[in-house]
Amino acid sequence: MTTPPPPHPFFVYGTLRPGEPNHDLFLRGRTHSEERARLHGAALYDGPGYPYAVEAPGAVIVGELVTAHPEAYPQLLRELDRLEEYAPGDPRNLYERVERRVVREADGTVVRAWVYLAAPTVAAGLRTHGKLIEGGDWLNRR
Template sequence: MMTPEGDRLPFFVYGTLRPGERNHDVHLRGRVEAESPARLPGAVLYEGPGYPYLLEDPEGGPVRGELITALPSAYDRLLADLDVLEVYAPGDPRNLYERVVREVTLLDGTTSRAWVYVTAVRVAARLRASGAVIEGGDWGAFRSRR
């Protein structure tokens, strides 16, 4: 499912941008209209150096996170800031993540299209070969167990 770069979709966050995590206040405070718990099916989390990697896997999931709806006045700047945080630039082979559109499911069962930062192919191959899966797909629960 493709969308023009100009679509103002919400963001599905699953790691350090979740409420209570270190990047939430830095990047989202004062820029968010709504935050709702959500799940992304068909994905798994892998351990990273202080943050998780999300890889698409039809047999995996769900990954737990939040659907973040930006304030309209903050959207463009937030999108640019998140792209920098996630080391993403359209078409750049050095990307750490790719920003893609996926359907996420809210707790009431409704779905929403959202931007999701998924691990770039070159990084995903390394993780699949030798990375550690975060069981249960919940970064917050994983961090609290450590």
């Protein structure tokens, strides 16, 4: 029997951010709070149409810390895993859902959150041939 993951908030840094296409599709009406936050130790790369977070010491990604309504959490977790093409242990994953420490911009508190990082093979390709998003903010990529 598989133990369900703890109900952490999600750190979103790309198409799930407010104003981006997947925010309304997946998050509208299902969140308790959305707060500006930063993920330290990761860099942001421009993938084909969407971003990838890649572990990188000293780098920072800007995004939002999204806390789901408790009753919406289980379904939202399943839907976000599907959106990000993540399945536990699947070698074909584009992303891996991992627990990381995220810093709230408002008060500097540290929160444990789910983050979708590029899977190892995707991350290796991005480090070699990817387009780094300077400043780590998807909304300022243009």
